[in-house]
Amino acid sequence: MSLSATTAPPSNVTPPGSEPPRRRGHLLNRLDLKYSPYLYIAPFFLIFGIFGLYPMLRTAWMSLHDWDMIGDNSFIGLDNYVALVKDDYFWNALFNTFGIFALSTIPQLLLALFLANLLNSTLLRAKTFFRLAIFIPNVVSVAAVAIVFGMLFQREFGLINWLLSFVGVDNIDWDGQRWSSWTAIATMVNWRWVGYNTLILLAGMQAIPKDLYEAASIDGAGPWRQFWQITVPMVRPTLIFVVILSTIGGMQLFTEPLLFANGSILGGNQREFQTLAMYMYEKGIENLNTAGYGAAVAWAIFLIIALMSLLNFLLVRRSAK
């Protein structure tokens, strides 16, 4: 992920009229001018076609079938989608996904915004060190994070319960209830992604002209007021980007809840924290003979993400006007 992608203004736009003078009509030259740009961008589209588009279309095709992963399949039209709408466990997974998403995204973005503002401060020394340090959790593998946090949130020997026991709280069975399991999972997500979002927002903040702050200072605005009235409005485009990225990540949440459930795809004894992605895996891969149904869940997730991103976009754009 290149940070400059979001912030750097398009540079080196060729000024008009600087095109090289036409040479004596060599065929090769004309071909070159016309087609080589397509060749330059071809690798991306080829790779996207093979690893992005094809699996999507294939999944759509599978979702119209009664498909056995290691056996036969037969065409059944939209039956899988009809069944999906009536499926309690699908709605349960959707509810859980949104719950964990809300618990992780909102505090995470607020925290990231404040941290980015701190790192952007002119008073801070050793900036590079802190900027690097804050990104470190993101480099740690998800599996390792989930395993470590899983241990912290254990019922019997977990560190968190041990600490809570000093303030008189009884052992909490973290994976036994909705609120506690959601909190535990959201904690892992937050720990891992706060730094990442901080850096993106920081990049956005660096693009804000310094004279705005200077002018505000002269007018007597304190740091708090500058933050809310200059920084936040100015990083709004970056914020949209970060919100959409978080939405996509949140809707696809899989590894953390799976490892938190000791690898059980159900996500708790009563599916208290089974996410959509886990449900897709359960139907699509665990249950062999319902792979078509799993594909339908996958497409449902895709549609939900598309819808959520659109909604975010509209909301943030509207408030910007």
Added chain:
Amino acid sequence: MSLTTRRTRLAAAALAAVTAVGGLAACGSDDDSNSGEGGKPAKLVVDTFGEMGYDELVKQYEQQSGIKIELRKTAQLGEYRPKLVRYLATGRGAADVTALEEGILNEFKANPRNWVDLAPLIDDHSKEYLPWKWELGKAPDGRLIGLPTDVGSLAVCYRKDLFQAAGLPTERDQVSALWPDWNGFHAAGKKYKDATGKAFIDSITAVSNGVLFQQGSDLFYDKENNIIADSSPAVKAAWDTATSMSDISAKAATWSPEWSGGFKQGTFAATFCPSWMLGIVADNSGEANKGKWDVAAVPGGGGNWGGSWLAVPEQSAHQKEAAKLAEFLTNATSQVEAFKLKGPLPTNLEALKNEAFLSYTNEYFSDAPTGKIFGESVAKIEPVHLGPKHQAVKENALEPALRSFENGQANKDKAWEQFVKDAAIQGAF
């Protein structure tokens, strides 16, 4: 000047595109570097889960055959199965020799063409194994897809030191005598709990497994593979016995961190040990607890929890050699070796009579004569009929419902409702 640069550019662009495509094509092609001289494979891959005790055997076979063998171990069946499914669904990646557990064997037997028929590739061994075990390795169409490895004859592993502290007998025959049946077991557990205030067994799902697998009848499916989970007497017996024991349970779900940590910490004093579990108990308890564990009989007589077969996937490039390797790993001598190393119980009749097996004592478990204990119980095993989605119903319907009850998330009726609903979903095929 500008002409040449442009040509170079065009060439470079073309080259870039070609490399991209070529690179992808290279990813897609099969690498046949696996073949050694004379058609003999340079390497064979073996996939196992849990502890099957093949570490030494594989080295032996490498020396005698000159074929390199890669042993890929997965700790849990729950992790192992999805990988296997992926290999079969995509047609690549599977090991040449693949272990299949009895809980998942049936769903893989439903599509037998994924597996090689071993009968023509190896000698006839049909009379050398427990007859029912041998039969289960065959697909409905008669193809021999699995060679028997182990059975999971049941026993109880218990902590002598903790029993002593609670005033219970510690000597294994006296301990076995404490619980001729499940009521006796429950009574012993209550006594332990009264004396120490601590839990006696790891979880009630362990109890339900114990009861379920000693029924010797249809479990979740009838013989025609219709799901009968809600009316099956075997399931009902397991349910009732298990739920009655929640007062002596440590509520540590099998394979959870609470469970594996519990062995070291002594949060429970007894658990159910199919033979293959001995290695896992020892690993979890660690060197410090060596000699504190012992093995006693299971309440209510024998029972069989787990056990596997070795199969060769159709996609293996070296089916013949793989079949030979599977034949070697399951022969009498190998089964005794594996048992000594990690505890999986032989299914080969000769191995079961082998002096080295019968006289084997397990140092970790206070020198318990595990060869004799488990060897005798093999005869008592009554084969159970496991339907196509047995493992899914057990793991994703029965056990979560029991745990809901055990953890107080649902009362007994609600938990049973949960089980019946999930069994219907998970068991559909």
